[in-house]
Amino acid sequence: MKTVHHTLIQDTPGDQLQLVSLHFGEPGRGPKVAIQASLHADEVPGMLVAHHLRQRLLDLEAQGHLLGEVVLVPMANPLGLRQWGLRGFQGRFDMNSGENFNRRYADLCAPVVAAVRDKVGPDAQANVALVRQALQEAVQALQPANALEHLRQTLLGLAIDADAVLDLHCDGVAVMHLYTTPATWPQAEVLARCIGARVALLAEHSGGEPFDEACSQVWVDIAEALGAEVPLPPACMAATIELRGEMDVRHELAREDAEGILRFLRARGVLQADDKPLPALLCEPTPLAGSIPMAAPHGGMVVARCEVGSPVKQGEPLIDVIDPLSGQVSTLCAPVDGLFFAHDCKRFAYKGMALGKVAGREAQRSGALLSV
Ligand SMILES: [Zn+2]
Known part of the structure; x- marks a missing residue:
């Protein structure tokens, strides 16, 4: 060497x-x-x-x-x-x-x-x-x-x-x-x-x-x-x-x-x-354009409800975002059928933060496909 x-x-x-x-x-x-x-x-x-x-x-x-x-x-x-x-x-x-x-x-x-x-x-x-x-x-x-x-x-x-x-x-x-x-x-x-x-x-x-x-x-x-x-x-x-x-x-x-x-x-x-x-x-293999990110609709605590590596169906609840002041709970659901393969490791999100990704089979996105 x-x-x-x-x-x-x-x-x-x-x-x-x-x-x-x-x-x-x-x-x-x-x-x-x-x-x-x-x-x-x-x-x-x-x-x-x-x-x-x-x-x-x-x-x-x-x-x-x-x-x-x-x-x-x-x-x-x-x-x-x-x-x-x-x-x-x-x-x-x-x-x-x-x-x-x-x-x-x-x-x-x-x-x-x-x-x-x-x-x-x-x-x-x-x-x-x-x-x-x-x-x-x-x-x-x-x-x-x-x-x-x-x-x-x-x-x-x-x-x-x-x-x-x-x-x-x-x-x-x-x-x-x-x-x-x-x-x-x-x-x-x-x-x-x-x-x-x-x-x-x-x-x-x-x-x-x-x-x-x-x-x-x-x-x-x-x-x-x-x-x-x-x-x-x-x-x-x-x-x-x-x-x-x-x-x-x-x-x-x-x-x-x-x-x-x-x-x-x-x-x-x-x-x-x-x-x-x-x-x-x-x-x-699946298209990167079929990997669909999920964004926080508002700020709050992030609680995963599903383990990464799980095959999921569209609409299945994956992540809760909880506003600690109002008590509002928003549930992010699988945007497509696919594999829930990754989520952010931070447990508090700001509004718009990308929190997780589901790899689907169909290309749905265009433009810049990678996260920032
Ligand atoms: Zn990296």
Whole structure:
């Protein structure tokens, strides 16, 4: 394993932050998988999974089981990790700009298409290699103006030429679920099996340019821009994995999740295969546009009436919001048939706050599909 320290641009004198990446295997030998933890710095389960992954990968590397390359960023957001205030931990938004740390990743389609248009040919694998190189060059050509932009560029540089990218997050209170793109579902299905995902949410452009789509959807967009006569497969599968809820920071879960990711690495040929069959798929993919959020109609205490992971029917009561002054009780009911898969972990809501989500089968929403 090689450790690389990436020093970020200083926003203020003396303010030197580093991103650390751990590199297993040899670059260029076998498939590459990039894994990063806790880009939303307050979402801790990913860092614990990365901790267990590091130990297992060190052992597997020593045993000669590593056939490809793994880049592991065990703590993806040194900016957000400092965001303590009055005993509260933030970590989701940059304090200066207010921007979500998992938004505004560069869309590299245009510069890559310009770079490869005259070089691509009938050989799909040769085209993949050309595009990969152009993607990396396009990332390096970005000109970050501050630490936040430099963090985004550095993370993108570590992952943009990978065959698979796993971005480890968590929700408030939730079952295991993931977000990915429709074009890579056949690849992501393997991941969903390996980690035991209960919901898989698919969207091409969910709005806001999250990290995973910058790595994966860009291949689809480049292929479309180059035209049907140029063979170019979606050569990067990227998924945002929601490792249940933010309180689910436990060794037994993290070990299980690390083993699930190792199973995926075996299936992708990054690790020597074993003879174990893939686990069963626990869910059919559903459109992200069919994941329906429920908002608080007024402020008040929040009382969940249904466990996450429950299949629900439209109209079934899920969450009570109780105004402590008036005594008014409003019950949020399932907006569609589907799986009640996540709710916020705060127990007091302001009017309009998104409190929970039900994954339905039909796309019903449009525009920006991700939460703020
Ligand atoms: Zn997150």
